[in-house]
Amino acid sequence: MLEVTGLHVAYGGIQAVRSITFHVREGETVALIGANGAGKTSTLKAIARVLDAVGGDVHFCGDKISRIAPHQVIRKGIALVPEGRGVFPRLSVRENLQMGAFVRHDAVDVEKDLKMVFEYFPRLRERESQLAGTLSGGEQQMLAIGRALMGRPKMLLLDEPSMGLAPIMVQKIFEVIRAVAATGMTTLLVEQNARLALQSSQRGYVLESGAIALNGDSAELLDDPKVRAAYLGE
Amino acid sequence: MDIFFQQIINGLVQGSIYALVALGYTMVYGIMGLINFAHGEVVMIGTLVAITVVGTLVDAGMPVALAGLGGVSASVLVCMALGWSLERVAYRPLRHAPRLTPLITAIGMSIVLQNLAMMIWGRNYLTFPSLLPRLHFELGGTHFTFIQVVIVVVSAATMGGLLLLVYRTRLGMAMRATAQNPAVASLMGVNINRVIAAAFVIGSALAALAGIMVGTYYEIAHYQMGFMLGLKAFTAAVLGGIGNMAGAMLGGVLLGIIEALGAGYIGDLTGGFLGSHYQDIFAFVVLIVVLMFKPSGLFGEKTGDRA
Numbered sequence: 185m186l187e188v189t190g191l192h193v194a195y196g197g198i199q200a201v202r203s204i205t206f207h208v209r210e211g212e213t214v215a216l217i218g219a220n221g222a223g224k225t226s227t228l229k230a231i232a233r234v235l236d237a238v239g240g241d242v243h244f245c246g247d248k249i250s251r252i253a254p255h256q257v258i259r260k261g262i263a264l265v266p267e268g269r270g271v272f273p274r275l276s277v278r279e280n281l282q283m284g285a286f287v288r289h290d291a292v293d294v295e296k297d298l299k300m301v302f303e304y305f306p307r308l309r310e311r312e313s314q315l316a317g318t319l320s321g322g323e324q325q326m327l328a329i330g331r332a333l334m335g336r337p338k339m340l341l342l343d344e345p346s347m348g349l350a351p352i353m354v355q356k357i358f359e360v361i362r363a364v365a366a367t368g369m370t371t372l373l374v375e376q377n378a379r380l381a382l383q384s385s386q387r388g389y390v391l392e393s394g395a396i397a398l399n400g401d402s403a404e405l406l407d408d409p410k411v412r413a414a415y416l417g418e
Numbered sequence: 419m420d421i422f423f424q425q426i427i428n429g430l431v432q433g434s435i436y437a438l439v440a441l442g443y444t445m446v447y448g449i450m451g452l453i454n455f456a457h458g459e460v461v462m463i464g465t466l467v468a469i470t471v472v473g474t475l476v477d478a479g480m481p482v483a484l485a486g487l488g489g490v491s492a493s494v495l496v497c498m499a500l501g502w503s504l505e506r507v508a509y510r511p512l513r514h515a516p517r518l519t520p521l522i523t524a525i526g527m528s529i530v531l532q533n534l535a536m537m538i539w540g541r542n543y544l545t546f547p548s549l550l551p552r553l554h555f556e557l558g559g560t561h562f563t564f565i566q567v568v569i570v571v572v573s574a575a576t577m578g579g580l581l582l583l584v585y586r587t588r589l590g591m592a593m594r595a596t597a598q599n600p601a602v603a604s605l606m607g608v609n610i611n612r613v614i615a616a617a618f619v620i621g622s623a624l625a626a627l628a629g630i631m632v633g634t635y636y637e638i639a640h641y642q643m644g645f646m647l648g649l650k651a652f653t654a655a656v657l658g659g660i661g662n663m664a665g666a667m668l669g670g671v672l673l674g675i676i677e678a679l680g681a682g683y684i685g686d687l688t689g690g691f692l693g694s695h696y697q698d699i700f701a702f703v704v705l706i707v708v709l710m711f712k713p714s715g716l717f718g719e720k721t722g723d724r725a
Binding site for chain 2: 232234253254255256257258259263264266270272273274275279282283284286287331335
């Protein structure tokens with residue numbers, strides 16, 4: 185469904201991602217793990233066109249999307265939950281969710297999806313009319329994921345959903361991520377928490393200094409001695 | 419005491435005009451962090467276009483009311499096109515340049531527009547045609563004209579309409595989201611270029627209305643009239659908290675009233691040493707005081723960011 189070929193991202197003179205190739209099949213959850221600065225976020229940003237790639241191609245459902253305008257990406261069916269959540273602090277929770285459905289014109293179904301998001305995250309319903317900037321970090325992460333779902337994407341890109349959250353909140357967020365994936369949502373999950381990411385996915389890629397060092401089934405990667413030593417702290 | 423209330427009324431009228439212009443500054447700043455110093459010139463072009471169009475239509479034998487309507491529409495449309503072109507030609511290519519670059523460009527555009535206006539309309543003061551009946555009212559010892567009432571009512575209605583647009587429509591929500599986080603707004607499918615263009619176009623339409631009000635009120639226009647008006651409206655936007663729409667409205671009205679009261683009392687306060695023609699100093703004293711003691715203005719942007 186998503187095909188990334190030879191993707192190359194650089195900031196100024198620094199090579200963040202050096203020609204990586206990977207793919208995500210329909211309905212699959214794939215983890216992209218690696219240390220800080222390995223190029224995980226740059227990869228997601230390049231796919232979502234927040235960043236311009238220097239080279240390489242991205243195809244989604246057969247269409248080449250590596251040169252389209254950033255605001256067209258969601259129309260193709262890809263929703264990115266950005267690192268640091270990126271909620272609109274001075275819009276209400278409800279307005280943030282409505283922004284997620286910005287490209288849709290089916291008001292009735294948007295209302296239905298709003299209810300669905302509130303079922304995934306009952307906390308958001310309680311805070312519906314509150315400004316998003318007043319939410320806790322975990323609630324903001326819920327909002328960011330809910331907002332992405334409001335666009336009815338074919339594929340979710342999740343950038344560090346566990347970052348800076350208390351363990352109990354991480355649990356809750358990942359329960360929802362797994363539940364959404366179980367509905368058949370194709371998901372690309374970027375995480376520093378390698379164990380959690382591999383436990384929540386079918387396949388994984390390990391990024392090291394902007395290149396793919398390892399890849400395979402998540403269960404195998406979890407048992408791989410190199411992965412265990414470098415990323416699971418064993 | 420009569421002079422006090424009289425000056426409050428005068429200040430409210432002038433302040434409504436400042437508010438309309440200040441909104442143009444604040445909308446653009448809120449969305450892209452740019453002070454569009456050419457905005458005062460858009461007001462001036464609005465006034466001068468109205469003079470030309472109304473003059474032509476009246477000469478062609480059209481009744482004044484209809485000619486006035488034509489002048490207002492033409493002026494608003496020309497200014498909207500001008501605002502759109504300014505963004506397209508002068509600012510969009512500099513979107514990722516250091517902040518100082520578009521600021522200098524803005525000052526450059528202001529000079530270009532003034533000279534262009536001078537070439538088209540000449541260096542002399544022009545008379546603005548009188549579009550509204552010269553009616554006079556008296557209420558509790560204060561005097562005001564029909565024109566003043568119209569200015570305040572039209573400004574208030576326009577600002578109300580703008581608030582509805584920004585807080586009740588899809589475009590408005592996209593504008594607010596873009597102001598808060600342009601990168602994420604674009605992830606949601608918002609075309610940032612269109613939102614920025616919309617801010618310029620709407621701001622310029624308000625500027626055209628303000629320009630016609632100034633013309634109607636003072637009955638005179640000149641290619642340099644936008645400069646001081648622009649600076650004062652900028653002051654009003656800073657006073658209210660630049661980037662904040664309610665702030666620009668309140669800042670405009672407040673600045674108008676401060677100026678009017680200052681002009682009314684400066685003679686008494688300085689024992690006749692300074693007269694009311696020194697009224698311009700009040701705006702800039704306000705600007706300096708705000709920048710020194712509360713640079714974020716009255717409604718300084720609360721970030722609301724906790725996490």
